Amino acid sequence: MSLPSFKSFVAGGETEAPTDTGHGAASSALWFVMRGGELLVARSGDSFDLPCAADLSHLGFGAERSHLMGHVDGTACRVASVPLNSEAPAGWSFEGVRGLFSVFPPGFFPAAARALGIAGWDREHRFCGVCGSPTALKPGERALECTACGHLAYPRISPAVIVAVVRGRQLLLARARRFPTGMYSVLAGFVEPGETLEQCVAREVREETGVEVKNLRYFASQPWPFPHSLMLAFTAEWAGGEIRPDPSEIADAGWYTVDTFPRLPDPLSVARRLINWFAEGPGRPS
Numbered sequence: 001m002s003l004p005s006f007k008s009f010v011a012g013g014e015t016e017a018p019t020d021t022g023h024g025a026a027s028s029a030l031w032f033v034m035r036g037g038e039l040l041v042a043r044s045g046d047s048f049d050l051p052c053a054a055d056l057s058h059l060g061f062g063a064e065r066s067h068l069m070g071h072v073d074g075t076a077c078r079v080a081s082v083p084l085n086s087e088a089p090a091g092w093s094f095e096g097v098r099g100l101f102s103v104f105p106p107g108f109f110p111a112a113a114r115a116l117g118i119a120g121w122d123r124e125h126r127f128c129g130v131c132g133s134p135t136a137l138k139p140g141e142r143a144l145e146c147t148a149c150g151h152l153a154y155p156r157i158s159p160a161v162i163v164a165v166v167r168g169r170q171l172l173l174a175r176a177r178r179f180p181t182g183m184y185s186v187l188a189g190f191v192e193p194g195e196t197l198e199q200c201v202a203r204e205v206r207e208e209t210g211v212e213v214k215n216l217r218y219f220a221s222q223p224w225p226f227p228h229s230l231m232l233a234f235t236a237e238w239a240g241g242e243i244r245p246d247p248s249e250i251a252d253a254g255w256y257t258v259d260t261f262p263r264l265p266d267p268l269s270v271a272r273r274l275i276n277w278f279a280e281g282p283g284r285p286s
Contacts, residue, residue: 003049004030004073006107011114013068013076013142028052029076032069032115033061036084036123037227038094039112048104051092056080059089065137067122069114079115081123098226101268109268116225118142121155129153160229161200162188164274165213167238167255169285171278173262174209174245174253182263184256185271188231201234209253210244213237219277222270233270235277258283 031051033040040059042049051059052075066080088094097112104112125135125144133148144153164186165172173184189204191197198216205213213236222231245253256262258279265271 003047003105004075005105006072006111007105009070009072009077009107009111011070011110013070027076028054029068029078030072031056031066032077032079032112032119033059034079034081034115034119035086035094037097037116039097039100039115040082040088040092040094041100042092043095048100059092061086065122067118067137067142069118070111072111077111077115079118081119101266110223113223113225117155117157117223117228120225120227121153124156125153156228158229159191159197160188160224160231161191161197161204161234162186162231162271162274163201163205163213163216163234163236164219164278165205165211165236165238166278166282169257169283170255171257171275171283172205172209172211172238172243172253173256173275175251175262176249177251179251180263183265184252184262185265186274188271190229197232197234201236205236206241208246208250209241211241212239214239219274220270224269231270233274235274258285 029052031053033051033056040051056062061080061082066078068076069079070077097116101109101112122144127133128135128146128149128151130151131146131149133146135144135153136147138145138152142155172187174187175184179185187205187208189200189208191200195203201216202213205211215237217235219233219235221233224231243253245251264275
């Protein structure tokens with residue numbers, strides 16, 4: 001089939017009947033078959049396809065349960081997890097979702113992010129975290145309910161802040177120890193319990209670089225399903241302090257102008273959007 005553009009993807013499906021496993025459905029669905037963080041695709045040159053069928057039996061998979069996650073161009077989109085030792089059927093392959101973003105249609109990211117999040121949640125909550133009994137889909141909402149004690153498990157979303165700190169025509173960039181060689185980005189970190197977003201921005205920048213910030217402004221948000229983050233982006237101004245990188249997290253940090261930028265994150269990320277904002281605004285050469 002010809003893969004849709006996903007520009008019309010509409011999220012939904014949390015009110016689906018819990019007994020629907022996707023087998024024997026009346027009409028075909030576009031399937032996101034996840035093996036951990038990998039997606040089942042059929043590659044033909046630079047083009048890719050996803051399975052489109054009423055169920056997954058033709059691929060040899062017997063998903064115990066699947067989830068309706070939305071629609072694209074009137075076609076249902078479903079997600080199902082398969083065991084980590086599953087082999088791809090002939091003509092198909094499991095490929096890392098992050099590596100596919102540059103080749104799939106531009107609107108694909110929201111659908112893939114939703115698929116990754118739902119599949120991970122389902123895979124990690126097959127059993128109750130309170131009593132250990134099996135869980136089942138709860139009618140009317142996106143939740144897994146313990147079949148014994150009734151405990152509810154909702155999809156996990158971990159809020160994280162990311163911030164572009166500006167000093168005149170300079171931008172604070174850092175290289176985290178986990179980054180690929182030579183890549184730098186703006187600073188980010190997870191929100192702690194009881195902490196506001198503004199407090200988190202100030203704390204993360206201070207802890208990682210020793211710099212103080214002021215005049216925070218909200219910029220944008222982006223789901224980042226690696227594995228289940230929601231990135232909340234801000235811009236801020238330097239308020240004082242000299243750069244002292246935290247050696248446990250930051251390999252290097254510095255103030256950069258547009259003409260001295262090092263290797264930067266992928267254009268898809270909100271981190272790169274922040275850097276582009278700086279390059280086209282405060283950091284633009286006069």
